Amino acid sequence: MAFAVWKACMRSQVKELSIIVRSPSVLHKCITKRYIEFKFFPEKPLEEDETTSMNLCQAINNALYTTLINDSTAIVFGEDVAFGGVFRCTLDLQKRFGKDRVFNTPICEQGIVGFGIGCAVAGSTAVAEIQFADYIYPAFDQLVNEAAKYRYRSGNEFDCGKLTVRAPWGAVGHGSLYHSQSPESFFTHAAGLKIVIPRSPFKAKGLLLACIQDKDPCIFFEPKVLYRAAVEDVPVREYTLPLGKADILVTGDAVTLIAWGTQVHILIEVADMVKDQLKVQCEVIDLVTVNPWDMETVCNSVKKTGRAVVAHEAPLTGGFASEIAAVIQEECFLHLEAPVQRVTGFDTPFPHVFEPFYLPDKWRCFDAIKKTLAY
Amino acid sequence: MVLGKCRGLVNNIRARIGMIRRQICSVGTSSVNLKPNVDMPLFPGPQSQWTERLELIHPLSYNRIPIYRVMDREGCVLNPDEPQLEKDFVEKMYRTMILLNTMDTILYESQRQGRISFYMTSFGEEATLIGSAGAIASNDLVYAQYRETGVLMWRGFSVDQCINQCFGNCEDKGKGRQMPLHYGSKSHNFVTISSPLTTQLPQAVGSAYAYKLAKNGQCVITYFGEGAASEGDAHAAFNFASTLKCPVIFFCRNNGYAISTPTHEQYGGDGIAGHGPSYGITTIRVDGNDALAVYNATKVSREYVLAENRPVLIEAMTYRLGHHSTSDDSTAYRSVDEVKQRDSLDSPILRLRRYLEMKGWWNDSKECSWKEETRKNVLKSLARAEKVLKPEWKEMFRDVYYDMPSQLVKQMKFMEAHIEQYRDKYPVDKYMNPV
Ligand SMILES: Cc1ncc(C[n+]2csc(CCOP(=O)(O)OP(=O)(O)O)c2C)c(N)n1
Numbered sequence: 001m002a003f004a005v006w007k008a009c010m011r012s013q014v015k016e017l018s019i020i021v022r023s024p025s026v027l028h029k030c031i032t033k034r035y036i037e038f039k040f041f042p043e044k045p046l047e048e049d050e051t052t053s054m055n056l057c058q059a060i061n062n063a064l065y066t067t068l069i070n071d072s073t074a075i076v077f078g079e080d081v082a083f084g085g086v087f088r089c090t091l092d093l094q095k096r097f098g099k100d101r102v103f104n105t106p107i108c109e110q111g112i113v114g115f116g117i118g119c120a121v122a123g124s125t126a127v128a129e130i131q132f133a134d135y136i137y138p139a140f141d142q143l144v145n146e147a148a149k150y151r152y153r154s155g156n157e158f159d160c161g162k163l164t165v166r167a168p169w170g171a172v173g174h175g176s177l178y179h180s181q182s183p184e185s186f187f188t189h190a191a192g193l194k195i196v197i198p199r200s201p202f203k204a205k206g207l208l209l210a211c212i213q214d215k216d217p218c219i220f221f222e223p224k225v226l227y228r229a230a231v232e233d234v235p236v237r238e239y240t241l242p243l244g245k246a247d248i249l250v251t252g253d254a255v256t257l258i259a260w261g262t263q264v265h266i267l268i269e270v271a272d273m274v275k276d277q278l279k280v281q282c283e284v285i286d287l288v289t290v291n292p293w294d295m296e297t298v299c300n301s302v303k304k305t306g307r308a309v310v311a312h313e314a315p316l317t318g319g320f321a322s323e324i325a326a327v328i329q330e331e332c333f334l335h336l337e338a339p340v341q342r343v344t345g346f347d348t349p350f351p352h353v354f355e356p357f358y359l360p361d362k363w364r365c366f367d368a369i370k371k372t373l374a375y
Numbered sequence: 376m377v378l379g380k381c382r383g384l385v386n387n388i389r390a391r392i393g394m395i396r397r398q399i400c401s402v403g404t405s406s407v408n409l410k411p412n413v414d415m416p417l418f419p420g421p422q423s424q425w426t427e428r429l430e431l432i433h434p435l436s437y438n439r440i441p442i443y444r445v446m447d448r449e450g451c452v453l454n455p456d457e458p459q460l461e462k463d464f465v466e467k468m469y470r471t472m473i474l475l476n477t478m479d480t481i482l483y484e485s486q487r488q489g490r491i492s493f494y495m496t497s498f499g500e501e502a503t504l505i506g507s508a509g510a511i512a513s514n515d516l517v518y519a520q521y522r523e524t525g526v527l528m529w530r531g532f533s534v535d536q537c538i539n540q541c542f543g544n545c546e547d548k549g550k551g552r553q554m555p556l557h558y559g560s561k562s563h564n565f566v567t568i569s570s571p572l573t574t575q576l577p578q579a580v581g582s583a584y585a586y587k588l589a590k591n592g593q594c595v596i597t598y599f600g601e602g603a604a605s606e607g608d609a610h611a612a613f614n615f616a617s618t619l620k621c622p623v624i625f626f627c628r629n630n631g632y633a634i635s636t637p638t639h640e641q642y643g644g645d646g647i648a649g650h651g652p653s654y655g656i657t658t659i660r661v662d663g664n665d666a667l668a669v670y671n672a673t674k675v676s677r678e679y680v681l682a683e684n685r686p687v688l689i690e691a692m693t694y695r696l697g698h699h700s701t702s703d704d705s706t707a708y709r710s711v712d713e714v715k716q717r718d719s720l721d722s723p724i725l726r727l728r729r730y731l732e733m734k735g736w737w738n739d740s741k742e743c744s745w746k747e748e749t750r751k752n753v754l755k756s757l758a759r760a761e762k763v764l765k766p767e768w769k770e771m772f773r774d775v776y777y778d779m780p781s782q783l784v785k786q787m788k789f790m791e792a793h794i795e796q797y798r799d800k801y802p803v804d805k806y807m808n809p810v
Contacts, residue, residue: 075588100588106618111577111611115619118581121566122516122595124588126581138607145571146578152774154559154567155550161777191775191783215777244780292780 037361038265041249042232043202051233056226059201059234060089060166063208064127066238068097071125074212076102078112078129078166086131087168087227113139113165117147120162120217127212130167133221134181139165147217148192161215166208169197169221170261171313171359176352182261182314182345187219188291188323194218194243195290199264200226201234206241207288214243223261246294248301252281255307255372258298258324260287263311263360270365278373290320298324299331306337307372311360316344338375341368440648442692443672444662448721450729456671462736467529468509468666469727469737470745472501475525476724477749478534479697482541485757486555486701491541493555497522499664499696502723503628505529506669507691511596511624511677516582517565518575518597521556522628526598530563534756544763545807550770572603576612576625580686583616583623587684594622594680596673601690602633604647613654616686624676625656625688628663630695635708648690656688663691664723667730694721767807768794 504525543551559567651658
């Protein structure tokens, strides 16, 4: 497609989207949804970029739109995606690209992922949606035994690198056991998969496009509490952000804080609290890609600060913080001034009315940092 | 000629479907022209009619799906559908069946002698495999379970290639990573086999969907056993193929057993074919020991899936004459007599041989020389493959991802240093040198 035509299409889609933006004024404001409480910290776009304000849904939608318009083999499918998706991430895509390329499947997660693998094996760019990360387990076998091992077991004769599985992820304030889960660590144990979790609309667009174009099967978890709450300026153009690369969002020398998804925003806020109250500067790192993860950035930071706190919503035992903590002690042993702290969900199912007591909120993170500093 | 017949059959099916659709539409609802006082069911589910008769539908109130055959056990054609194949073609079918049988016998024995770690034979299912393989195009994509070596052989995957894979030597396309028999070859359009049962079914459906969009004129065939059909992935695949209208042939080998489990412990309905219509899938049950019937059924199915962009389910009835695998002694759950009786009464190889002989295309001397030639070739391949070095041990770390992540590079370097130090503790001489 001629570049000018393509650009015009992109602009008009972005314009359509901008109508859905509810209140750009929520930027910088404290967002409270039931009991879940955090501030969203938007990115500053590059000066030269033409941008438009988007929430996370719109950024995802825009990435899918970009894919469908640029790649004629690309298809988008899952439960209820045709009418726009239960979170509106696929809004208007079927209208624009037709029923062959954007379509509903029967309600069957193992089918969705198996089907997606097959599409990818035969050369289609397959973007599958699992309606909630909590419902990805019926597809666990297809993801872990099949998608992850396709290239390896065939000696590179076949692969399903063109598969991306998207799923809404994480706590939402009232999601209880089956609309709140963070299952990333189940998948980090399966070599061959890439697990990516964005913290913002800007990151979501660039990372989703990177996952879709990557030569390995990717699972892209979308923090659903940010779908509408997170709004920021996102470049109109197509861009990708690197997988496997962590972001240092706040630089500091006292303690390294590591998280991904929504939890990143909590740590940024906590770093502010620590600065105010304890007069020291934390370094905040968004891991971005949970596997294969950026050990270098994390370990270099810890070597500098001598202290580390890892926070995630998922339960403690077997959570990915354990892996990070183990690597830190292995790589940074002589630099460590205190044991690595893990601030996580508890080893229980995700509860309904007790959610405020369950989550690793800013107070628990703050306290962990205080203890680490006092060690 | 054959193609003409297939087209005729496809048109026939189309005409019948058209008629049935019209009937359904005339009873069913259509939200557009609903008249308020017309007494017809308005439910959005399956379109049907009212009944005032209280009646439970019993599975036996349906006729069981019949078993299509072309020739009887003596190789005599009973049916006007005789595919009229060229001499060379039928001879190739027969020769491939013998070749597969010979390789199976020798590799089975070589496992018993500890030369390869594992093996699975296709005894009794040769006609199922060769009959279907002959009826699809060589660029149709195949997804197999594991007992489909014959399909790959038909496409020209050599005995050498099979045996290289079984040894996992450096000439194996799979780089020695999987168990024996987990073949795969891009150039033969045969997707690499994996052990988890039935996972290939929804994948085959996805590939068929991609082919449909690519409009490349190719279809997908996927093979599976009747045991595998009990997995959730089979349900997923049937339903997706039907609703998403995919040109895929589901080919079920119903050989009576899944390891030790007989079919009456596997399902309670009318076999696997019985599932087809309930998913809206065009279905046929065929005598899997009749290579010509399997050929016809697959040929017409291929025409149908490509013309209609819809799936077909073929259930080929057969019998697993061999043990499940080299890890199984089937006399623990079925009698030797049962197997002997089945072998003597209904041999798929013998049946095709009789057909060939009746045509005057085969005789004892051809039989002897082909058997001798294949035996020699297989033994030669075996001796050769056994001596070939295994791939370099670093292949263990490659192809996990497209690019090797830094932690994996680190693990590989660790192993390199370790082997350096403990060289005599590892069988390094049997592997290619790291480059
Ligand atoms: C998901 C899964 N469960 C169990 C097994 C172990 N297993 C291997 S083969 C087999 C029986 C399959 O029987 P069937 O599908 O009828 O094929 P046949 O061996 O008769 O050709 C079983 C249970 C497996 N490989 N994968």
